Each structure stands twice: as C-alpha cells, then as structure tokens.
Amino acid sequence: MNRINQKLQEDKKLLSIYFTAGYPNIDNTSTIIQNLEKSGVDMIEIGLPFSDPLADGPTIQASSTQALKNGMTSQVLFKQIKDIRKSVSIPLIIMGYFNPMLQYGVEAFCKKCQEVGIDGLIIPDLPVDVYHSEYKSIFEKYGIINVFLITPQTSDERIHYIDSVSDGFIYMVSSASTTGAKVGFGDEQSEYFERIANMNLKNPQIIGFGISNNETFTQATKHAKGAIIGSAFVKHVTNNGIDTINTFVNTIL
Amino acid sequence: MKETYNINEKGYYGEFGGAYIPEMLYPNVEELRQNYLKIMAEPSFQEEFNALLKDYVGRPSPLYFAKRLSEKYNTKIYLKREDLNHTGAHKINNTIGQILMAKRLGKNRIIAETGAGQHGVATATVCALAGIECIVYMGEIDIARQAPNVARIKMLGAKVVPALSGSKTLKDATNEAIRDWINNPVDTHYIIGSAIGPHPYPDMVTKFQSIISEEIKWQLKEKEGKENPDYVVACIGGGSNAAGTYYHFLNNKDVGIIAVEAAGKGIHSGESAATSALGKEGIIHGCKTLLMQTPDGQITEPYSISAGLDYPGVGPLHSHLYKTGRGEFYSATDDEAMTAGLELCQLEGIIPAIESSHALAIFEHKTFKPDDVVVISLSGRGDKDLQNYIDYFKL
Numbered sequence: 001m002n003r004i005n006q007k008l009q010e011d012k013k014l015l016s017i018y019f020t021a022g023y024p025n026i027d028n029t030s031t032i033i034q035n036l037e038k039s040g041v042d043m044i045e046i047g048l049p050f051s052d053p054l055a056d057g058p059t060i061q062a063s064s065t066q067a068l069k070n071g072m073t074s075q076v077l078f079k080q081i082k083d084i085r086k087s088v089s090i091p092l093i094i095m096g097y098f099n100p101m102l103q104y105g106v107e108a109f110c111k112k113c114q115e116v117g118i119d120g121l122i123i124p125d126l127p128v129d130v131y132h133s134e135y136k137s138i139f140e141k142y143g144i145i146n147v148f149l150i151t152p153q154t155s156d157e158r159i160h161y162i163d164s165v166s167d168g169f170i171y172m173v174s175s176a177s178t179t180g181a182k183v184g185f186g187d188e189q190s191e192y193f194e195r196i197a198n199m200n201l202k203n204p205q206i207i208g209f210g211i212s213n214n215e216t217f218t219q220a221t222k223h224a225k226g227a228i229i230g231s232a233f234v235k236h237v238t239n240n241g242i243d244t245i246n247t248f249v250n251t252i253l
Numbered sequence: 254m255k256e257t258y259n260i261n262e263k264g265y266y267g268e269f270g271g272a273y274i275p276e277m278l279y280p281n282v283e284e285l286r287q288n289y290l291k292i293m294a295e296p297s298f299q300e301e302f303n304a305l306l307k308d309y310v311g312r313p314s315p316l317y318f319a320k321r322l323s324e325k326y327n328t329k330i331y332l333k334r335e336d337l338n339h340t341g342a343h344k345i346n347n348t349i350g351q352i353l354m355a356k357r358l359g360k361n362r363i364i365a366e367t368g369a370g371q372h373g374v375a376t377a378t379v380c381a382l383a384g385i386e387c388i389v390y391m392g393e394i395d396i397a398r399q400a401p402n403v404a405r406i407k408m409l410g411a412k413v414v415p416a417l418s419g420s421k422t423l424k425d426a427t428n429e430a431i432r433d434w435i436n437n438p439v440d441t442h443y444i445i446g447s448a449i450g451p452h453p454y455p456d457m458v459t460k461f462q463s464i465i466s467e468e469i470k471w472q473l474k475e476k477e478g479k480e481n482p483d484y485v486v487a488c489i490g491g492g493s494n495a496a497g498t499y500y501h502f503l504n505n506k507d508v509g510i511i512a513v514e515a516a517g518k519g520i521h522s523g524e525s526a527a528t529s530a531l532g533k534e535g536i537i538h539g540c541k542t543l544l545m546q547t548p549d550g551q552i553t554e555p556y557s558i559s560a561g562l563d564y565p566g567v568g569p570l571h572s573h574l575y576k577t578g579r580g581e582f583y584s585a586t587d588d589e590a591m592t593a594g595l596e597l598c599q600l601e602g603i604i605p606a607i608e609s610s611h612a613l614a615i616f617e618h619k620t621f622k623p624d625d626v627v628v629i630s631l632s633g634r635g636d637k638d639l640q641n642y643i644d645y646f647k648l
Contacts, residue, residue: 065418099552149276153277176438177436
C-alpha cells in the first residue's frame, strides 16, 4: 500500500510540512527531511522550484528563485531523494508546477518517482479534467497518488468529481489566496470546513494555506484529517536555518 | 478532413491552448468560458461595442496604400492604420470589449498586466470610461523605463502596482495579476492584453481584435475590387494584433499569413524573443503553447528592443499556425526593425511603434511579386518609443 494511504489510516491528526527543495542550500534536502521525520511530522511536501509559481506568495516565490539559482532541477532532486529514501519511511510528496514535469516527460517523471520512493504529486496547474482524460492511467501504473485542491469557491458538484478522481486525500485550500497571503481563520473558514466535513467524501481532507501555529493547526484539524504548513516553515528556515526544525514543529503540535 | 484554424469546443487550436490553471482560478475562468460567446452575441453588447469602436476609438481605422514604400519594394503595400486608434494602438479594441464583458458579468474591479504600458493605458482608459476601479501590474524594471505610460495610467485614475518578483518585467507582471485574481475571486475581472492565457482568453481577445481583418476585407474591396490580399503581415509578441489581422483569412489558403517575431540581437545571441524559433511546447500563464524555456522547464527571459514583443511565449493560435505551416514565421533583429521604422518615417511620414517596425522589416526577409497585395498591420504609433529612437539614432 502507498505510504500516503497507510498514514491516512492512522488514528491521529496529521501534520504535513512543505519545504522548497534546494533552499536555502542545494544540499539541504536530506537534512530537512530527516529532521522533519525525527520531529514527529507525518508527511512531507517537497517543493520542486519553478520560475513562475502562479499560486505562491512572496515567501515561497523567493525560496524558489534562490533554489533555482542554487542549481536545483528535477534530476538533482530525484538523486537526492533516492539517497535519503534509504533512511526515512515518511510519505514524500513532490509539489510542483506542470511545465517542468511536462519537459521531463510525464510518464518518465512518474516512473522516476516510483523508482526513488516518491509517493504522490501535487500539481496546482494540472486541472483535474486534463489529468482524468490524459494522465490518470500513467499515475496509476506507477502507483503515484495525485492530490487535487479545492477552495471555498469550488462547487459541490466539482468537489464530488474531484473526490471520485482522487485516491489519497483532498487538499483543502482554506481561503481564496496564494500561499502565505493570510494568517488565521474567520467565520467564513469555519463554515467552509464544516460544509466539506458534512459532504462525507470518500477521501480524507487535509487543510492548507493560513496555518502557522498550534491554534490554526487545531482549528483546521477539528474537522479535517490533517493540516499543511508551507510559508511559515519556509520563513522559519530563512530566519533560523535547518538545525532547529524540531523547535518549529514543537510550536505546532 | 478539412483543416481548421479556429478554436475547438475544448479550447484548443490543434494541440495548443487549454486552461492549465490552479483550482483557485477555476470558478472565474469557468464563469467566463460559459458566458463569453453568449454575451458577445447579445444585440445590446454588439450595439454598445460597435458604437464605442466608432465614436470613441475612431474606427474604422484607415487602410492606406503606401505608394512610396510600394515603389521601393516593387509590390503593392497597404498599411492597416491601428496606430490611429485612440490611445495609439490596437490594444484598445480588446479592452473596450472586455470592459463591456466585465460589466455584464457584474464585476466591479479590473486588473491588468502591462509591459511597455500600452495595454495598461488602454485598460486604464476603458476603466475611466466605465467608472470602474483599475489596478495595473507592471514590472519594476518596466516602470523605470516606461515613465510616460506610467504617468498616463495614473492620470487616468488607475493604480500601478510594481511586480517585484522574478525578472521584474512583463511575464512577472502577468504572474502578479494572476495572483491578484486568485486572491480576489469574486468581484474582479482580469483583462489580459494579448491572445494568451487560459481558454477562453485567446479566443475572446482574438474575436475582439478580429475587427481589424473584418475592416481589411471591405476596405480592400473598395480599393482593389477584391476582399482578399495575397498576404497579411503582423508582428508577434503574444500575438493579439496578429490574431486580429489574420482572423477572417485563417481558413482561406489563398491569403498568405506572415508573422514577424523579435529576434533581438539575433536568434542565437541569447538575447532574443523569437519564440517559434527558440521555443518548445510547454505551459505558460495557463495555456499550452510554444515558449522559451530551459531543458528543465524553467521559463527563460526574452529580450527585444521592443517592450511589446518582449514575451517568452506566443499565443496558442500562432503556435498552431507555426506547427501546421499555415503561417510563415520570420524574425527581425533590433537593427532591422529600427531601420525599417525610420524608413517608414521618411517614405510615408508615419512614425511607427517599434513593435510594428518589426512587421515592416519583412522586406529584408521576403521578396514579393509586383502585383502582390500585401497588407501590413501597423499596430501602434511611435510616440511612446521616442526615447528609444533618440538613443538608437542619436537624434
């Protein structure tokens, strides 16, 4: 069974952390992954940097720009993951934009993911209908879970469609925004979280965007299976480096 | 099967196009997709659009027989004078259409991206006309080098927001506008300035610009006794003036379609914007098209002396015209374009935008027959480029 599905079966609220591969330094990937696992994080999203990250705010944009300057590429990342996979068992997901994957070759990319021990992909600019008609069979062939986003504006009909095409979890974007744009939740989010919880979807939901501390983590996981932290973690790494990751994680859990 | 160059029901021109957008943008783009053709077909929309094009933009723009230029190149050259439109370029055809669209969709906030500032001015203009709030994203570097247009946009009541990310030019301004739209999903309409972006933008922009070829047909009939020229020629950055110039001739193989891209300092100089020559299929700003990128799929920075052609991609229609061979693609260097621009000044008394000068440089690359009728889209006027001309020719 895919490591993501195994993890989702555990009877606990999950914490997933995003970091940008190649940031702050090109060879930080393995240390960050190890430290996150040791600190009790449940899942890791590895950001494959892209020159034009449309869905990201300034924090992740800046880390991506630096990572590219440092020389991060799909090939470099795959090599790093192949090495680190021998010593960690945590589910690993690559979050990246579609163009670098298209240039690598979608099938070659999925095959390589399977080979090095990547469990899933999050591709914000690959729409669900294109995935469904053109790429789903390739992902399935290599056992790669593709994770889709929903937002407060996504219609119920479309949520049910996304649920039917998904086979892992659904990434619930907490509010209409780019990453790192808003902190905390209001009434609008609470209503949205409850609405989705009551839809009885087959896939569990993990909430991302706007989560940065214990309070927001607790709020998000009241209704959902887990929560994802991205920009707040990238900021921590920018300010404190990669040796105090457990301090950051302890403020969340 | 008969080949067609129009968009299909899924939003593709052949293999190019589509809507590769984050889920956050889906409701906005889907709302537009479901409504744009319906709204454009409404008689009240048509009436308002045509009235504004006539009385506000000043259409029809003349189709002018360039006698001295024709003599020099021994062929029959007509110039489609988009430079005489209000605000100085073809851009306003699209912004008029889109502001009327935005009103009918109930939007009360407009965002736009701009490179040289022409689309920013055209958008700020129609927002002033409609009394709607307008925010224009512009790369920090472009703000510095296009000061007069920044001032125009501000005078028209719009807000200019610098794009500080990436290379701080057009592609980054487009990214910032898209991010704004993600953050404001309900009340905002994004007026894209070229025939790019997720479906339905390339088709909608092309249809608003198609007035150019619609007029060419009847104007040429009056002058030459026939509707179809032998060739239509346009410069291409994203490709909106080209799309409008070609539109009514796309499926008529008797009319040759010629595109001139910006070669910058030379196609292989590393400082170029000749996307068809240097690009590869990929995804940029929500559509599948040809774009300049690294082998790893990172979008690269283009270069051209003309800020309006300085874009690493090209609209999906044009990728299709290139791939199928329906269009002949050429590129003109900075030097060729500047020389052709100055030549038009001195032979015809018309100072063209540097973008349009690239189209005029076609005569460096192709020889036409004496009885060929060649229509060139003169997409904009050169006022905005005066400083560039001064620096280049040391005037």
